[in-house]
Each structure stands twice: as structure tokens, then as C-alpha cells.
Amino acid sequence: MQNDEYTGAQREEEKEMNAADMLRQAAQEFIQVPAEPTEQEQKQPSAQAEQPEPSTEGTPQSEQKDQSMPWQEGYDAGDFLRTGAETVLAPPTGMIDFGVDLVNKIPGVEIPKLPEFNDRGLQALREMSGIIGPTILASRGIGKLGMAGHARTGAAALKGNKAAKALHALGEDKAFKYFAGTLGTGAAGGVLVDQISSQQGKDPNAQATLRQLLNTPKGERLFGIFPEEWATLDSDTPDMIRRKNMNEGLGMGIVSDLAIGTAKFLRLIMPGGELREGISYVPKDELAKDYDARVKAEAEQKVSDNVIEDTMAKGAQRRSDAMDEIGKINYAEQFDPEVTKPIKFFHDVFGWNEMGIRPVDSDMRDLMVQQYMIENNIGTSYGRIGSVWTDHSLKFATKGAEGAYTVLRGLAEQLKSSGKFDAGVGNQKITHKQLLESAENLANQLQGESFRTVQGVLESLKFTDQSGQRVLNDEGYQVVNRVIKKYMDDFLNMDLAKAQAYSDISISGQVSDLAEGARMVEDSAAIERAQEQILDRLEYLMIQKAQRSYVSGRGLAMLKTIRDNAKAKMRGVSVETIVADETKDAFDKILDETKGAIKSMRAVSKERPQWLGPLMLAFELTDGKVNSMAALNNWMKESSGTIGKAFIDRQPEIPSLVMQGVWANIYNSILSAIGTPIKAGLSNLVLLAERPIATAVGGISDVKTLRRGWYQYQALGETLSLGTQYMVQVFKRASKDPNKVDWLLKSDFQRRNQENIELYRAYADVAEQEGNLGPSIMLGHIETLNDLGNHPLLRFGMNAMSAFDGFTSSVIANVEARGRAWDVVTKNGAEPLDEVKLQEIRKKVYDEMWDENGVLTDEAVSYAAKEIAMNQDQPMVDSLGKMLQAYPFLKPFMMFPKTSINVMRFADTHSPVTIFARDYNDIALKKRSSFSKADFERILNDRGLLKRDGFDEQRFATLQAEIRGRKAIGSLAIMGTINLFLNGRIRGSGHFDKETNTLRREANYKPLTIQGLDGDWYSYENLGAITDVISLTADIMEQVHTLSPFDMQNNLARLGFIISAHFTNKSFMSGLEPLFDITSGNGSSINRWVSSFGSSAFPLSGMRNEMARLIHHDLRVLENDVFDQLANRNPIAKGTLPKQTSWITGETVGAPRNIWEQFWNTYFPWKSYGGQTELEKFLVDIEFDVRPSLRTDGKGVEYTNEERALLFDIMGEQKFFHNELKKIYRTNKDWLKSYKEAPTNRDHKQWRNLHNRINMALSRAIRAAEGSKDFIYRDDVRRKRGVNRQLQYENRRGNVERLIELKNK
DSSP states (O other), rough: OOOHHHHHHHHHHHOOOHHHHHHHHHHHOOOOOOOOOOHHHHOOOTTTTTOOOOOOTTOHHHHHHHHTTTSSSSOHHHHHHHHHHHHHHHHHHHHHHHHHHTTTTTTTTTOOOOOOOOOOOHHHHHHHHHHHHHHHHHHHHHHHHHHHHHHHHHHHHHOOHHHHHHHHHEEEEEEEEHHIIIIHHHHHHHHHHHHHHHHHHHHSHHHHHHHHHHOTTTTSOTTBBSSSOOGGGGGGGGGHHHHHHHOOOOOHHHHHHHHHHHHHHHHSTTTTTTOOOSSEEOSHHHHHHHHHHHHHHHOOOOOOOOOHHHHHOOOOOOOHHHHHHHHHHHHEEEOTTTTTOOTTTTTTTOOGGOOOOOOOOOOHHHHHHHHHHTTTSOOOOOOOOOOOOHHHHHHHHHTTTEEEEHHHHHHHHHHHHHHHHEEEEETTEEOOHHHHHHHHHHHHHHHTTTHHHHHHHHHHHOOOTTTBSSSOHHHHHHHHHHHHHHHHHHHHHHHHHHHHHHHHHHHHHHHHHHHHHHHHHHHHHHHHHHHHHHHHHHHHHHHHHHHHHHHHHHHHHHHHHHHTHHHHHHHHHHHTHHHHHHHOOOOOOOOHHHHHHHHHHHHHHHHGGGHHHHHHHHHTTTTOOSHHHOOOOOOOHTTOHHHHHHHHHHOTTTHHHHHHHHHHHHHHHHHHHHHHHHHHHHHHHHHHHHHHOOOOOOOOTTTHHHHHHHHHOOOOOHHHHHHHHHHHHHHHHHHOGGGGGGSSGGOOOOOOHHHHHHHHHHHHHHHHTTOOOOHHHHHHHHHHHHHHOOOOTHHHHHHHHHHHHHHHHHHHHHHHHHHHHHHHHHTTTTHHHHHHHHHHHHHHHHHHOOOSSBBBBBBBHHHHHHHTOOOOOOOOHHHHHHHHHHOOOGGOOOOOOOHHHHHHHHTTTSSSSSSSOOOHHHHHHGGGGGSSSSHHHHHHHHHOOOSSSSSSSHHHHHHHHHHHHHHHHHHHHHHHHHHHHHHTOOOEEEEEEHHHHHHHTTTTSEEEEEEEETTTTOOSSSHHHHHHHHHHHHHHHHHOOSSSOOOHHHHHHHHHHHHHIIIISSSGGGGGHHHHHHTTHHHHHHHHHHHHHHTTTTTTTHHHHHHHHHHSOOBOOOOSHHHHHTTTTTTTTTTTTOBBBOTTSSTTOOOOHHHHHHHHHHHHHEEEEOOOOOHHHHHHTOOOOOOOOOOSSSSSOOOOHHHHHHHHHHHHHHHHHHHHHHHHHHHHHHHHHHHOOOOOOOOOOHHHHHHHEEEEEEEHHHHHHTHHHHTTTTHHHHHHHHHHHHHHHHHHHHHHHHHHHHHEE
């Protein structure tokens, strides 16, 4: 029985597994500490799961009574007597039943049996007695026959008789000898009894009775070996191979052989009588027919007519041959005439439990089918693919760089020679096309990007010297191609890649199964042999993975070597020699490092075996850097680092799990505001809406491009529906397990630490066994931080942003799918539309863009989606990442470098002349005919658009249209902004002077806003690149039109402000300003930064700040100390701070006009504001830069927040300043207009005089407020003024003691 939920999940897990994953799993399997159940294991129904009790509804009462037991109601004395009698008679009655069955074998004889017992348990005992007794008698006879047979076949084997040789190998099998008197002959006798017993007709075999008596749950294997359905027990099925991996590795291969042979025998005697194999093949070409004929001819060479004996003898022969091969290698390596120590597999002095070996039992054709069965859950619940490697070939493969590829080339040739074939498993047919797709997917997963990387570079490669002349012509291009293929063909050959993939999966499965088997036995010799085999296989896997990793990144590096040595080639130096030597040196280094690591592991396995698992896992996770116990201990120390890792990290390659957990929670806290994902999502929507507009604007003269773009974007409902569905899926996955959607997360706040935590756990578990509790305690802290970081409530903001990015990916995927469908169906617009076919192809293309786990795999869609999500990889981002790893104290000041760099780069693509992405200028300004083939393909390949399917030209035209449209939109935005600014209807970031900007805030001036037709002002933030273009234009216009003198000092300030607002503040350097302020000793900046970052050290910082703005949207009076700044960011504490009244109008500063505006401005990016009063606008227009700080009374008395707020209230109520300012405004408004319109030669003296008049009015207003009775008679004010006068008096007297006493009051 299969469990679809479990096997489906397992299939998905194994299908996405690459070589690194397999090796990692193998290492994890070997950790001899009980692991936490995986998600799949949790889903798999327990073998001991409680089964539903059969209903007795509708059952006759007599039958129900028969099932009653002594403790049940209705059990009487008659039942008791009958039960006693049946108990005594059960064994002899079973023997009588067997005798009746034996006589009934005579034709024409049919003697009836005695009636069945009423008690079900005693009836089962009776049936077992009819099997066990005769089996014991039959086993004795078979055992004697076996010994005699072994003696006869020994002599024949020496004469070269293959059958005799195999039978002799069976007799010599150590495990067979050990089990001969028990398991082996017992089972054979049982087969004979099964043939006679009528139970065979009643049940499929005697196993049913054993299962009933032993209460073996449905779905569980009897004794852990035999499945419920004997017909499924074949040597080539994945589930049986898994058992063989365990049994043969532990020296008990005879057990698997016996089970398989017995299954074959039973199928022969069942109705139908034919011997059905698990997998059948149907050749489809002559090559396949020849191969199939050879395989069948070899399989039909019988050792014995007895199918059980034949199966067991062939298995024993395979193991014997494998032992002979490895024995010769061991002898050559270990023989020493002065040492008398026996050599394993060469000297016959070792026990069966020391002779575990896994021989070849399949071919590459079998592996293709077995893997497909596993991937698609056909006849297997958790199987493995067969073995095509012997221990001898593994040893050979790890001897030198060519060893493995000699074997792999042979396997690849075997795969190729198997031809074209279909396969059958039971009633299910598997086509050759399906098998090929599965194989190629595996190969691509194994090789990763190496195919596409090297092939893509080869297509676009060009060589030029410094003068611009080509160094290598087309013939030279072919030379480069030959060089690459000569030394890389083993990595880029698809047949070999398939052989590699199947080999890795097979060997990795053996490692896992050997480790599992070793944990299930208590025999130390068997465990030691299992460890030897595991390390042999890990050595191969490690070398293969390291070599592939080298080559995956070597394609470009190799081409660079050729490019760098192009002139050397012209001087006669062989580039081929350079490349060959470099590759050989790299492979030799990999071999040496891996062998050194395996040597350390072998030593650990003997001296400290409990540490082998963690060491192996660490070796894998660190790509071989942790290869000794000293390195492992250092890794653990660095992984749990705290203070040192928070400032300057001397080993940044080993991240601290503690600090990762801390930063995960800090990011969660900062991004916890509900408005954060809303703003991110709306920003994505704006950029998505810009794409069709840009394409239409840029392709206005290209009818084909316009038609294609219209079809791409017209199905708005379909596209939004798919995007919404995927968005919901992503949010659910992220809430359950953030690691499932980590491909959507920005690297700024990604943390892939789950594997490192598993390694830490493995280390801590072993350390705890030795009495060291320190790592376990630290692990508890790490896991707590990690769990908090993954908590769906605390991580809501990040999960929601991932969901919106998922929406963006899905929308772009459907748009792109529709475009590709249009290309295919209409042939670039040349043929009429076929909507049905278009939809069919669109759906197919869309589905192919995602893998089985819902992860986007299409490069073109990924590029476009990341561009919108501001998540593209950039060289500068990588450099910054390395710097922040080495100097983590900078991270609080540079928290989102990837996002900010992408924002700046994307805005640059909308400017008339692009600075940071040069190819955008070429794409937008050049004609198609101006691009060379190499440049054309490079541009498309960089964006994942190069398909070579005949439609690349149309994709390039669409790309050109979009980029031209972006620049056109940017140009239109610039012209529109200039016009709006000249009409006073748009604002930039502000004034270059900080004090002027501070006053503007209190005068209800809102930066980055545009005036609507209703007179209100609306924010134009979060409009993507358009915001940056508009704000930059507005800032330039404003700085050019300021009233301040255009001297050198002010001009530098203007330039600095523009650079800061649009380059520094929108890049990774935006956080460096507070760092500079802190290092310069700016107390106010220090307090602001500490309060902001300090708040994020506690959960939900963003949400708390958001709630504070929602509940208390107005401006508050506060000191620049840490406590007031913290209070201003928290909803409850902010309510304790006094409100600030405008000293200009007497109104509360920043108060929303209604509750709707309060809500909207809190959560949405496009805020709305009312206009300014006439006097507020006048102060902004003349760039007034003085405001009442009211920190002291000018005589040394410091005011509290409440006293300052009261003074602002009094100033607003008295309206002294308001009235004076009104007079000044009336007499100067005409002058101001003429002054602003004067392009040059302004009279700055009059402008300064105007400022002085307003400043004097403000000073008088402050003194009037301070002298008002509402303020002067306050007890606190009077007390402080009295103390201040005493201080002045005692200071004049020089009375130090009194001064100290007064200051302490």
C-alpha cells in the first residue's frame, strides 16, 4: 500500500535535489544521533498507527458472540470450556490439517478438514502449527541437501563450470553459512510447506497467517522485509533496492536474495504460473533490440532449476566477484612482507559481519526507469535506484582526475547503447520520451548553470586587441570552442551528465541506507564495515561535487584565460596547454584536499566515532573547509560568537548563528508596519502599469510590436487573477516556512542558516553525550532567536512583501507567456490570431516557468520581476556584502544596500542619458542594424531573453520599445515638472539650508508634493523611477530659483544638497550620515539614531511607530534626548508628550483635517495635505530660517517640554507675532514678487532687512509670552528663576559650596 501524501512529498523533495543536496543528506543520515522527524516523516502514517475497528453493524449475533473474550460482556461457561479445549487441540489439529492437504494432492482425493475453531486467535495458532511443524522437518532435510550440494559443486567450480561456480559461491557465502541452519533452510522449508498447505489457496501465502498472529499493521513489512503483496518483491524495484543497500552493506545480502527468490517461486505456483518481473522493456529501435537481447540472454543463464537457489547463487556470485576485485586492490595497497596482519577481502579469515559489500545489480537502463518510478510514485513508497558501481570502481575513481570519468564514460556509453525503449511497470506504461525528460532534468540540476554559462559565452564571444582589430577570426572562434570542449566535454556532455546524475543518486542513496542499517544493528564489526563503505562513497561524491563546482564557474574564467593570452598565442604560446595545465592542477588539488579530509574522517571514525557524523556534515556544508576536528571546533566557536562578531569579524566566512538570529528579528521589527508592504505592493503595481505604457510609447512606430504588446497586456482579468492566486500561495508558504520562498527575499535581509543550525545541533548532541552542556545551552538560544525570526506574526511585513513580489512575478510571467504564445501562433504577427491555440500555448508556457515547488525558473521573467522588486544582483552589492560581513558594525548604518542601489539604477534607466547602465543608451538610441550579432545576443542573454527559437528579433524589438518608452516617460516627466514648478504647483525635497527646512515643517510645508485642482497637496512618492525624476528636476529648479545669494558657499551647499537628496540618500550611503554625525560628537544625532535603532531591537518597532502616528498624528514638543525620541515612536508614550501649537497661526501643527485623512496618510504612500495660510506661505517664500526653539529663557533657565509647549500656546493665543507678520507681509508682498522674478542683480540687502524685521517681531513675541501671567506665575518657572538668581549671586561671591548645593536642587 502506498501513502500518496507521503510519497508525493518525498518525490517532490528528491526531484528537486541536486548533487550538493544528495551529499548533504548522505552526511546527515550518517549522524548516529536520532534526528527530528522530517516534514515527510511527519506526514507518513506511523506503522503503529491505530487502525479503525471493524464495524459490527449488520453482523449476526452469533458471529459477534464468537468474537467475545472472557473480559467481555456475554462470555459464559460454555465459551470457557470450548476455549480451553481448542487451546489444547490447536497444535495437533494443525498437523492433521497438513496431513489432509498432503493426501489431497493425490488426484481425485478430497478429504474434508475438521471444522474451524470459533476463537480467531486459536484458529490462527492452529494454522501456524500446520506450517511451523512441517517447516522444521523440511528444513532439516534441506539443510542436509545443501551441505551435500556444496561439496559436489566445489570440484565442478574449479573446472570452470559457471553454474557450479555460482552455487559454490553460495555455499562459501559467510552469511549463508551463518544462517544456513536457521533463516535460509527454514525459509526454503516454508516454501515447500506452502506448496503443500491448503493455506496457499486461502491466502496469497503463509505470510498472511504470520501477519495476523503477530498483529503486523496493514502497510508494514513483515519482519521489516516482506511486503504484503509478494508480487511486488522484485530485484529491480526501488523499494527492494533500498533493502539491498542495507542488507548487502551489512554483510547480509543473502537475506535479500532469499526474499526475492522466494517471491519468484511463489509467483510461479500462483494461478497463471508465469514469472512476472517488476520492470519490463519494449525496444523501439534496433539498438534497443540488440541491447535487450543481450541482457535477456545473460539473465536466462540459469545456475539452478530451483528459482530460489538460482537467485541466491547469482547474488552470492556477484558479491564474491566484487570481493575478489576489491581484495586485489587491498592486497596491492596493504601488502607488507614484514607485517602478518590479514588483508580484508583477500584473506579468508573475516566474519560475515566484516564482509559487507554492494555489488552491481542494475544497468543504466534500469536506473532510468527506477528513478522515473520514484519521481512519479509508481510502485514505490520510498525507494532507491540500483547499483552500477562496485567498491573496486569507486576506489579506481578516486585514484586520479581521470579515474571517475573513465568509469562514467563507460556508463554513458552503456546508456547510449541501450537505444530507444519504453518500459512497463505493472499495468503502467512509461514512454522513452518521459524517461529522457526525467534524465535531462536530472542532468541539468546536477550541472547547474554550467551548460548555459559556457554555451552562452561561446555564442557571444569576440576577441579584439587594443587597436580594435580582431585577434581571433571565425576560425579562431572555432579553436576556442575546441579548447573548451577538449577539457570540458566531460562536464558538458549530456550523456555523461546523465551518468553522473544517476551515479550520484545511486551512491548517495547507498550512503543513507548504509547509515540507517548501521544504526539498526548492534554488531560493532558490521558497523565498522558500513562506515568504511560510507567513507569510500563520500570520497567519490565529494570529489565529483568539488570538480563540478570548479567547472561551473570555470567556463567564464577559462575564456578569460584565453582572452588574456590571445597575444601570447600569436607569439606561439599554446593556450590549450595553459588551460589544460590549470584544469589538471585544480583537479589534483581537489583530490588531495578530499583525500586529506577523508583520512581525517577515517581517523575520527576509529578514535572518536561519535564525532564522525558532525564532521562529515560540516565538510559538506563548508565545501570542504572544515576537514578536521580542530576546524570543526573553530567553526562551532565562530558560529556562536556574539560581541566580537557584532563589530569586526575576523572570520566572516563563518557567520554567527547568534547574530543572524538577532538581525533577523531586527529586520522583522523594522518592517513590521502594516503600511510597509502596502507601499511596496503599490510601488510594484505602478511599475507594472508603466511597462505597457512604456512599450506603447517606445514602439509607437512599430505596428508589430504594438500588436504584440497589446495582446500581452489586454487580458487584465486573467493576469491579475493568476497573480492574486500566486500571491496568496506565497504568503501561506512564507508564514509556514520562510525558507520555501527565500528566492523572493532580498539579500539585504536573507538568512540561509537552517543547515548550519542542523550542524550545530549535531555537534551539541554529541557534546552533550560527553557531558559538555555548553553547546546545547547555546543552541537553545540560537533556536529561540531563529523561531522568533520565523514567527508569522513578527515576520508579517516581510512575508507580505514576499507575497507582493510573488504577485509581480506571476503577472510578468503571464505577460511574457502571452507574448511567446503570440510569437508562435502568429509567426511574429504574420498570421491571423487563433485564440484557442494562443490560450493553449500560453498556459503551457506559463506552467513551464515554474518548478514543482512553485519557484520561478524562467530567467527572462526573473530578470524583469527582480528589476521591479529592486532585487537585482549587482557587482557593487556583492562588494558591499563582503565589506559588511567583515565589518558588521557598519550594518546598522547600511541596512538595505541592495534595494537602494537598485532604486538608483532603475531611476537612471529613465533619464535621457543613462549613467550606470550603459547598454540602455545603446538599446534606446541605436537602430537594430547597428548591433553586431554578439552584442545583440549578449543583450538578450543578460536578460534571459535569448531563446534562439526564431523569435529573438521580436523580443529585442519589444525590449527596445520598452527602454525607449522609459526614456520618453522620463523626458515628459522632466518637462512637466518644469512647467508645474514655474506655476508654483510642485515641490521638491526642500531647501539646501537645514534651518530653513525646519521652519518649513512648522509652516505646514510638505516636500515632494504636487498641488491638485482642488488646491490640496498630494505626495508623489512611491511612483517608482518617476518619483526620482520629478523630485530631482524639482530640486534643481528650486535650488536655482532660491533667494539666497549665489556665492561660492551657497552654491556648494546647493550642489551638496542635490547630490545628497538624490544619490547619497537613495544609495547605500544614506545611513552613513548619522555615522559621521556620531563620530563627530553630534549629541542630537546620536540620540536620534540610538532611539531609532534601539527601538528596532524590540519586536514590532515599525508597527509601534505606525500606531503612534495613527493615534497621535500631530507634532509633539520633545527634547533631543533618547527617552523623548523613543517616546515619540511608541503609541502610549507619545500621548504623554505635549502637542505643539503653531506660533504662526495658533493651530496644532500637523493635525489632520479629518479621521479619513489621518488613516490614509498613515498607511498609504500618496498622502494628502491641506494648503498653507497666507502668512505661512510668505515665510516659506522668503526662505525665513529662524524659529523659536524656546530651550531656555536666555538667562540660564532651561524649559521643560511642558513649559515650551505652553509658551507656543501663549504665542498662538496672543497672536502678537501673527499680527506683526501680517503688517510686514502687506507692505512687502509686491516687492517679494519683483525680487523673485529678477533673474540677476538682486538687492540682497533689502531681503536681509526683511528677515531682520521678522526676527525682531518674533523675539518680542517670545518675550511677551514669557512675561505673561499664565507663564510667569507657574511654580516651576518661579522656582527655577529664583534658583538661577541665587546662582548668579553666589557665583559673584565665589561661594563654591553654596553653588554646588544650589545646582543639586
